[in-house]
Amino acid sequence: MVAVITTEDVQVEVGDSAPMNAYLARPSDRAPRPAVLVCSELWGLTDQVRGIARQVAELGYVAIAPNIYHRAGPEAAAGFAESDANRTRAFELVGDLTRDGVEADLRACVAFAREHAGATEKTGVLGFSLGGHLAFFAATRLDLAAAAIYYPGWVPVAGTALSRPEPLLEHVPAIASGDVRTLMFFAERDHVIDAAQRDQISAALEFAGVRHEEIVYPGAQHAFFFPGREVHDPSAAEDSWTRVTDLFASELL
Numbered sequence: 001m002v003a004v005i006t007t008e009d010v011q012v013e014v015g016d017s018a019p020m021n022a023y024l025a026r027p028s029d030r031a032p033r034p035a036v037l038v039c040s041e042l043w044g045l046t047d048q049v050r051g052i053a054r055q056v057a058e059l060g061y062v063a064i065a066p067n068i069y070h071r072a073g074p075e076a077a078a079g080f081a082e083s084d085a086n087r088t089r090a091f092e093l094v095g096d097l098t099r100d101g102v103e104a105d106l107r108a109c110v111a112f113a114r115e116h117a118g119a120t121e122k123t124g125v126l127g128f129s130l131g132g133h134l135a136f137f138a139a140t141r142l143d144l145a146a147a148a149i150y151y152p153g154w155v156p157v158a159g160t161a162l163s164r165p166e167p168l169l170e171h172v173p174a175i176a177s178g179d180v181r182t183l184m185f186f187a188e189r190d191h192v193i194d195a196a197q198r199d200q201i202s203a204a205l206e207f208a209g210v211r212h213e214e215i216v217y218p219g220a221q222h223a224f225f226f227p228g229r230e231v232h233d234p235s236a237a238e239d240s241w242t243r244v245t246d247l248f249a250s251e252l253l
Helices: 047-058 084-096 099-117 130-141 168-177 195-208 234-251
Strands: 005-012 020-027 033-039 062-066 119-128 146-150 181-187 212-217
Touching: 005 047, 005 099, 020 047, 020 099, 033 047, 033 099, 033 130, 047 062, 047 119, 062 099, 099 119, 099 130, 119 130, 119 234, 130 146, 130 168, 146 234, 168 195, 181 195, 181 234, 195 212, 212 234
Parallel strands: 033 062, 033 119, 119 146, 146 181, 181 212
Antiparallel strands: 005 020, 020 062
16 A cells, blocks of 8 residues: 555546546655546545545555536535435436536546656546446446446436436447456445346346456445445445455556
């Protein structure tokens, strides 16, 4: 583990909009390091997401977490506190996301990490819930070596986020052709992703020939990873993070 990291809030140029704010964390030695995109939950670029970026940087990577809602303006710059009203607003912003826009944002972040933070060509992605959905999408569009995806909503179901007009699951062959090693974490008692959806995702990955593994944590619930929540499952969080660490070390270093 890297002992010292540096962090900063940065502005990333995106061609079709005003600059996007993002959070960058990297080892302070500034040696060339692989990049990891960190995709946030529904709540956006919160302190918890920044914390994950720091954890990734401590493993020896250039971590960059975009504000995927940046086109909505300043209201979304620091993410949203968890509340019913903010959930409603965040889902409105999810409805405004487009595949081309998100792809442009993620590509711009990778380019920024390479130009301004010394990131190498090797790139991975990590995402949680909505961020898992975005990470799955990234694996179908970007040149990635590894994708760590936590309980991604709406992947096999059309109509929400980037599963429009058709489900993202239909694009699994692109993950195979890009040879993106994919690690997926699910919760047995997930109210968003049921067992049938998990089976659909697994079958599609298997049929396409994606290098992948799915882990289902018994008794765990959606959003089990983050401390401070009633659904937090320390055992599942610890085990999954060990697997993420191993995945990135195997595919990025």
